Structures are given as C-alpha cells and as structure tokens.
Amino acid sequence: MRYAILGSGAVGGLYGSMLARAGHEVHFLLHSDLEHVAKHGIRVDSVLGDFVVPSPNIYRDASDMPPCDVAIVALKSTNNQLLARMLPHVVSDRGAVLSLQNGLDVESASADAVPGRGVLGGCCFLCSNKVGPGHIRHLDYGRIVFGVYQRSGESSGGQSGEDSAVTRSAYELGQRILADMTGSGIDAQWTDDLAAARWRKLMWNIPFNGLSVALDAATDEIMASAAAKSLAGTLIDEVHRGAACCGVSIDAAAIEATMQHTETMVPYDSSMRLDFLHGRAMEVDAIFGSPLRAVERARAARGETVENSSHPMPSVAMLHQQLQFLDSRSGKASNPTH
Amino acid sequence: MRYAILGSGAVGGLYGSMLARAGHEVHFLLHSDLEHVAKHGIRVDSVLGDFVVPSPNIYRDASDMPPCDVAIVALKSTNNQLLARMLPHVVSDRGAVLSLQNGLDVESASADAVPGRGVLGGCCFLCSNKVGPGHIRHLDYGRIVFGVYQRSGESSGGQSGEDSAVTRSAYELGQRILADMTGSGIDAQWTDDLAAARWRKLMWNIPFNGLSVALDAATDEIMASAAAKSLAGTLIDEVHRGAACCGVSIDAAAIEATMQHTETMVPYDSSMRLDFLHGRAMEVDAIFGSPLRAVERARAARGETVENSSHPMPSVAMLHQQLQFLDSRSGKASNPTH
Numbered sequence: 001m002r003y004a005i006l007g008s009g010a011v012g013g014l015y016g017s018m019l020a021r022a023g024h025e026v027h028f029l030l031h032s033d034l035e036h037v038a039k040h041g042i043r044v045d046s047v048l049g050d051f052v053v054p055s056p057n058i059y060r061d062a063s064d065m066p067p068c069d070v071a072i073v074a075l076k077s078t079n080n081q082l083l084a085r086m087l088p089h090v091v092s093d094r095g096a097v098l099s100l101q102n103g104l105d106v107e108s109a110s111a112d113a114v115p116g117r118g119v120l121g122g123c124c125f126l127c128s129n130k131v132g133p134g135h136i137r138h139l140d141y142g143r144i145v146f147g148v149y150q151r152s153g154e155s156s157g158g159q160s161g162e163d164s165a166v167t168r169s170a171y172e173l174g175q176r177i178l179a180d181m182t183g184s185g186i187d188a189q190w191t192d193d194l195a196a197a198r199w200r201k202l203m204w205n206i207p208f209n210g211l212s213v214a215l216d217a218a219t220d221e222i223m224a225s226a227a228a229k230s231l232a233g234t235l236i237d238e239v240h241r242g243a244a245c246c247g248v249s250i251d252a253a254a255i256e257a258t259m260q261h262t263e264t265m266v267p268y269d270s271s272m273r274l275d276f277l278h279g280r281a282m283e284v285d286a287i288f289g290s291p292l293r294a295v296e297r298a299r300a301a302r303g304e305t306v307e308n309s310s311h312p313m314p315s316v317a318m319l320h321q322q323l324q325f326l327d328s329r330s331g332k333a334s335n336p337t338h
Numbered sequence: 339m340r341y342a343i344l345g346s347g348a349v350g351g352l353y354g355s356m357l358a359r360a361g362h363e364v365h366f367l368l369h370s371d372l373e374h375v376a377k378h379g380i381r382v383d384s385v386l387g388d389f390v391v392p393s394p395n396i397y398r399d400a401s402d403m404p405p406c407d408v409a410i411v412a413l414k415s416t417n418n419q420l421l422a423r424m425l426p427h428v429v430s431d432r433g434a435v436l437s438l439q440n441g442l443d444v445e446s447a448s449a450d451a452v453p454g455r456g457v458l459g460g461c462c463f464l465c466s467n468k469v470g471p472g473h474i475r476h477l478d479y480g481r482i483v484f485g486v487y488q489r490s491g492e493s494s495g496g497q498s499g500e501d502s503a504v505t506r507s508a509y510e511l512g513q514r515i516l517a518d519m520t521g522s523g524i525d526a527q528w529t530d531d532l533a534a535a536r537w538r539k540l541m542w543n544i545p546f547n548g549l550s551v552a553l554d555a556a557t558d559e560i561m562a563s564a565a566a567k568s569l570a571g572t573l574i575d576e577v578h579r580g581a582a583c584c585g586v587s588i589d590a591a592a593i594e595a596t597m598q599h600t601e602t603m604v605p606y607d608s609s610m611r612l613d614f615l616h617g618r619a620m621e622v623d624a625i626f627g628s629p630l631r632a633v634e635r636a637r638a639a640r641g642e643t644v645e646n647s648s649h650p651m652p653s654v655a656m657l658h659q660q661l662q663f664l665d666s667r668s669g670k671a672s673n674p675t676h
Contacts, residue, residue: 214552215663227662234656314652318572324565325553 001180004068004090005029006083008042010128010271011100012074013136015144015186017042017053022184027057027065029086034060036133045131046138048185067092070177073099073110076275077286080109087113096173098146100124102205102271103286104198104294107149116162118170120177121194122146123201127268140266143187145201147194148174199243200250203258205287207235209272210319213282213326220267233259234315241312242291246298282327288320339518342406342428343367344421346380348466348609349438350412351474353482353524355380355391360522365395365403367424372398374471383469384476386523405430408515411437411448414613415624418447425451434511436484438462440543440609441624442536442632445487454500456508458515459532460484461539465606478604481525483539485532486512537581538588541596543625545573547610548657551620551664558605571597572653579650580629584636620665626658 003026005016013028020026030037041054059065062085071090073083080101087110091097096118097110107121127140148170174190181188191197211222211232222228236258243250275282295313299305311317341364343354351366358364368375379392397403400423409428411421418439425448429435434456435448445459465478486508512528519526529535549560549570560566574596581588613620633651637643649655 215660217663217667221667222663225663225666227659227666231656231659231663310648315656318569318653318656321565321569322553325555325560325563325569328563328565329555329559 001025001070001176002066002068002092003027004065004071006062006071006073006086006090007075007079008033008037008134009074009130010136011124011126012072013042013130013134014044014046014126014128014138014142015074015100015181016072017044017051017056017136018184018186019180020053020056021051022180024180024184025057027059027068027090029062029065029090030058030060030134033133034058040134042134042136044136044138046136047140048138048142062086062089065090067095069095070173071095071097073097073101075101076271076281077101077103077106077109077283078281080106083109083113091117094169096120096170098122098174098177099149100144100146101286102201102209102283104202104290105151106286106290108151111149111151116166118166118173119149120146120170120174121149121198123197125201125204127266129269129271129274139268141261143189144181145189145191145197146174146177147191147197149194193248195246195248196243196250199239199246199248199291200254202243202287202291203236203239203250203254204262205270205272206239206291206316206319207232207258208262209270209283209287210235210316210323212270212273213276214319214322216273218267218269218273219262219265223263229259231315232262235319238313238316239291242295242316245312246294276326276330279330282323282330284320284323284327288316288323292317292320339363339408339514340404340406340430341365342403342409344400344409344411344424344428345413345417346371346375346472347412347468348474349462349464350410351380351468351472352382352384352464352466352476353412353438353519354410355382355389355394355474356522356524357518358391358394359389360518362518362522363395365397365406365428367400367403367428368396368398368472371471372396378472380472380474382474382476384474385478386476386480400424400427403428405433407433408511409433409435411435411439413439414609414619415439415441415444415447415621416619418444421447421451429455432507434458434508436460436512436515437487438482438484439624440539440547440621442540442628443489444624444628446489449487449489454504456504456511457487458484458508458512459487459536461535463539463542465604467607467609467612477606479599481527482519483527483529483535484512484515485529485535487532531586533584533586534581534588537577537584537586537629538592540581540625540629541574541577541588541592542600543608543610544577544629544654544657545570545596546600547608547621547625548573548654548661550608550611551614552657552660554611556605556607556611557600557603561601567597569653570600573657576651576654577629580633580654583650584632614664614668617668620661620668622658622661622665626654626661630655630658 005012005028008028098120099107111119125143128138131137343350346366436458437445449457463481466476469475
C-alpha cells in the first residue's frame with residue numbers, strides 16, 4: 001500500500017510519520033516546511049514516544065507525486081478548493097481517498113475531485129499541534145474512527161451498480177488501511193456509521209473549538225468556569241439533538257463522556273483557536289455551517305418551519321454567527337499557494 | 339431644588355453639569371477625580387456645545403454632603419452595595435432618588451436604602467464617555483426617559499396608603515425634575531410606564547453592550563458585518579419577546595428603530611466594552627441577569643417549564659453566560675473604595 005499525505009501538519013504529519021516509521025511507503029506533500037524537512041526530516045514529539053522520520057519522500061507539488069493507493073487528506077477544509085487539482089494526480093485508478101478533516105460532509109470535495117474512486121472519512125480524537133517546521137507535538141489521545149463516506153441521502157440500497165462497486169472497493173481498502181494503521185501503533189477503529197462518528201466528533205468540536213475562540217480561552221479555562229462550562233453543556237446537548245434531527249442516533253451517555261474527556265484532557269488550544277490567534281482562516285463552515293445546513297435540510301424535508309417547531313441548535317447558530325464575524329475580521333490568509 | 343450627583347461620570351457628570359450650568363444647586367460626589375476637579379472644574383465636550391463648570395460643589399464622602407431633594411444615582415450598578423451607606427445622608431426627608439443606571443430593577447437597591455422615600459428611575463439614550471478626570475465627552479443623542487419606580491409585582495392599586503403617598507410625592511418631585519432638566523437643555527421625557535422604558539432600553543443594551551464585548555467590536559463594526567448584524571437582530575427580537583413575557587408591551591416598530599438608530603449612530607464603544615477593555619467590572623447582572631430572572635419569574639408564575647414552552651430569550655441567556663465568563667476572568671476592581 002502506497003500512501004500520500006496531503007497536509008503534513010498536526011494530523012497528517014503525525015499519522016503519516018507513524019506509517020512511515022513502521023516501514024510503509026509514504027509520500028508527503030509539503031509547502032513552507034519543505035526545505036526544513038529535506039534537511040532535518042519530520043520530528044514527532046509524542047506521548048506515545050518521540051521519533052524522527054529522517055528522510056521522508058517529500059514533494060512541493062501534487063503533480064510530482066506518484067499514484068497512491070490511499071490519499072490521506074489532512075489539509076484544512078478551508079483549502080478544499082485545491083483538491084480538484086491535487087487528487088487526480090495522487091489517487092491511483094483503484095485507489096481511495098481518506099479525509100481526516102474536521103466538520104460534516106467535508107468528504108464531498110474529495111468525492112467531486114475523483115469520481116468513481118472510493119472515499120473514506122475519519123474523525124481524529126487527539127490533541128496534536130504543529131509547533132514548528134516539520135515538528136509535530138502529540139499531547140494526548142490519538143484515536144481515528146473511520147469508515148466509508150456516502151453522500152447525504154445516499155444509502156447503499158439506493159446506489160447504482162457502479163456506485164456499489166466503488167463502495168465495496170472503499171470498504172476493502174479501508175480494512176487494509178485499518179490493518180496498516182493498527183500495525184503502525186495508531187489507535188484506528190472502523191465504523192460502519194461514519195455520519196454518527198462525524199456528529200460524535202462535532203459534540204466536541206462545536207463547543208470547544210467555538211468557545212475557545214469566542215471566549216479566547218483554552219479548554220481548561222472553559223471547564224474551570226461555571227458559566228462557560230454550562231454553556232459548553234448546552235452546546236453539546238444541542239449537537240446531540242441536531243444529530244437526532246438528521247436521523248443520526250448517538251447514545252446519550254456521549255454527552256457526559258464529552259465533558260468528562262475534556263475535564264481530564266491536558267490544557268489544550270484547539271486548532272480553531274490556534275488559527276484564530278495566528279490570523280488564519282478558521283474551519284467555521286465545515287464545523288458549524290455544514291451541520292447547521294444539514295439540520296435545515298432535515299427540518300425542511302419534514303415540513304418543519306420556524307412557526308411549527310423550534311430549532312434544535314439555537315446556541316450553535318448563534319456561535320456560528322459570532323465566529324463568522326470574528327473570521328471575517330481576522331487578517332487571515334485564506335488562499336495559501338499550495 | 340437641591341441635587342446630589344452620585345457617580346460623576348459619563349451620565350452623572352453630564353446631566354449634573356448641565357443642571358449646574360443652568361444655575362441649579364448641584365452637589366457632586368467624586369472619588370479619584372476630586373483633586374483634578376477642585377483645580378480645573380468639570381469639562382463637558384458636547385455635541386450640544388462645550389462648557390466648563392468651573393467651581394462645582396464637590397465631596398469625597400457622601401456623609402459630608404447636604405440633604406438634597408433629589409439624589410441622582412449614576413454609579414455603575416456593580417457598586418450598588420454602596421448605596422445603603424450613601425443615600426441616607428444625601429436624600430432629605432421629603433426627597434427622592436432618581437436612578438439613571440442601566441439594566442432592569444436597578445432601583446431596588448435605592449428603594450432598600452431609603453425606605454419611605456420616593457424612587458424614580460430613568461433610562462438614558464445617549465453616547466457619552468468619561469475621557470479623563472472631570473472630563474466628559476458627549477458624542478450623540480441625550481434623551482432621558484424617567485418615571486416612578488414600583489417594585490416588580492407592585493401596582494398603585496395594591497399599595498398601602500403610606501406607599502401611595504410616597505408614590506404621589508415621587509410623581510410630584512418628578513414633574514419638578516422634568517421642568518428643571520428641560521430648562522437646563524436636557525432632553526428629558528416623563529413616562530408613566532418605567533418598566534416599558536427599561537425594556538425598551540434593554541433592546542439596545544443587551545445586543546450592543548453584549549456583542550461589543552463578546553465580539554470585541556464597536557457598534558459600527560457590528561453593523562458592517564452581515565453575521566453580527568443578524569445576531570444583533572435576533573437578540574433585539576428576543577428582548578422584545580422577553581418584555582412581552584413579563585407583561586410589558588412594546589410597539590414592534592421599536593425593533594427596526596433600534597437597528598436604525600444604531601446604523602446612524604456615531605461609532606461608539608459601549609460602557610460595557612470600555613469597562614471590559616479597562617479590566618473593570620461589567621454590569622452583566624443588571625443588564626442580563628436581572629431581565630433573565632424577570633422572565634423566569636413570569637414563566638414560573640404561569641406554570642411554564644422547559645418542557646411545555648420554549649424560552650423567549652435563548653440567545654440572551656447564552657450571551658449572559660459568555661459575559662459572566664469574560665467578567666470573571668478580567669482583572670476587575672469590583673470593590674472601589676468610594
């Protein structure tokens with residue numbers, strides 16, 4: 001299995017390096033870090049043990065990369081417009097895409113870029129930051145939960161024969177990825193219900209990415225304040241209700257578990273907060289806009305209106321607007337050159 | 339009529355100086371500005387014309403002030419615990435208190451401090467800041483709408499004979515204050531429905547004080563952003579619904595008028611934003627906590643619960659929690675020495 005890593009940051013850099021360390025063939029797309037990594041390799045400081053990948057296969061341009069069995073998409077979703085150009089070069093004819101991005105329905109850009117190829121999506125439950133060029137610091141947790149992506153509204157029963165074959169192929173590749181990852185020391189788990197995993201992850205991302213920016217606070221500050229913690233709880237409840245509204249059932253115990261995990265987590269600056277503090281574009285649309293639209297579509301499909309039913313995620317909608325304001329004001333670089 | 343001004347800042351300093359300029363007897367309580375004002379007087383830079391009160395009557399301690407017919411309370415409501423000590427000194431036997439503080443039910447601390455004396459409340463619709471010691475800058479608008487305060491649940495029909503006499507006396511003093519203010523160039527208006535005026539003012543304070551802190555933005559930045567403006571609109575709607583829930587009917591045209599006034603307002607840092615930027619305590623409880631409690635009482639009185647009815651102010655409740663977090667974190671001085 002040959003892997004391409006698109007976006008060699010906190011997530012792609014970590015998992016790609018773990019696969020490379022285990023002897024798998026991994027090709028990394030880099031941009032600003034290329035010269036540094038060419039000299040020094042990729043350095044991973046991890047709770048699971050520190051290591052360096054001394055001479056990784058690195059590229060500045062996706063068109064120079066070889067066709068791979070698996071392209072792991074770990075760019076920020078604000079750069080997804082780049083995938084239409086990149087993915088056709090790096091995904092082999094029988095290959096697949098594994099998107100490890102935050103948010104809901106982020107896989108659609110990959111599916112559009114390489115029609116006829118399988119698309120998988122994964123949620124990463126970890127605390128990891130890129131702290132310097134080619135330098136990843138993995139602080140806590142590390143699980144990937146991944147599965148086959150199907151577009152909203154698609155179910156395997158309603159697929160054409162060709163689509164079914166693609167889904168089967170994605171499933172088979174997924175099992176091989178799972179074996180490779182597990183063998184590389186990655187805490188990877190398969191799911192037959194990617195939508196549930198996505199919503200489950202949003203139960204953390206929406207409150208804690210959102211409030212960490214809106215309140216300018218790390219997770220430990222939020223959990224130490226009765227008011228902010230209560231607000232986080234409200235948001236988690238709402239995301240749970242939003243999932244149900246979209247037909248995704250999540251065990252109610254996940255509500256309390258999300259708070260518990262965050263209580264015991266290392267003090268952590270979410271990716272969104274780091275983006276905000278550095279004036280970079282935030283993943284507001286993938287993490288907030290997309291689930292809010294999914295809820296609106298589900299409500300509209302059932303004929304629910306403002307008049308005849310209450311919105312399941314009013315606080316999420318409010319936080320979304322606050323983040324849109326803050327995102328539009330920051331001096332972000334929304335169009336990087338790679 | 340002899341006036342005492344407790345809190346000689348953006349509001350008390352402005353209106354007290356306008357009364358003094360017109361020849362009324364006015365006594366100002368000052369703290370940190372006392373030496374400066376003793377030398378230079380009070381300076382008012384106003385859209386209505388600049389002037390100086392060269393030698394005002396000034397005091398460091400309320401117990402040195404003479405008994406007055408009217409004590410104008412223009413302290414920040416976060417200092418209301420000081421009123422129990424101050425007001426008995428400055429309100430004459432037949433005098434009254436006029437509270438010009440922001441928020442809902444802020445008059446209760448004054449009513450507790452001088453039982454048997456009349457209490458009036460007023461809402462100020464103006465853009466004014468204290469920009470230096472004894473130096474007020476009045477930027478825009480200037481209206482005071484004031485009337486007799488009655489505790490929540492009290493109506494004149496249910497009052498005892500003594501209370502009715504106090505209310506009548508407050509009304510009569512109010513008419514004299516109105517005449518004095520109008521004659522001093524102050525845009526003062528009488529209202530027989532103070533509660534409606536308070537809620538009407540909250541329709542501005544809640545969205546624009548709150549968002550100016552939560553989004554770290556002046557009013558013009560909020561109005562220039564589609565997301566932030568939409569959020570302000572949601573909050574205004576909710577305050578209008580909250581008032582209705584408390585039995586206070588406000589013309590729906592006020593919703594649009596509030597947005598219009600803010601559109602055409604000078605770019606303005608609200609008092610709450612200035613407090614936040616300077617690390618001072620914010621009036622979170624008076625402006626957010628108190629109306630939210632009023633709504634809860636009204637809902638409880640009607641037997642409404644989370645299950646059988648939706649909260650009329652969910653976004654207000656969320657903003658309240660955000661502000662509580664931000665207020666608790668700032669290095670505020672919650673107990674000034676005067």
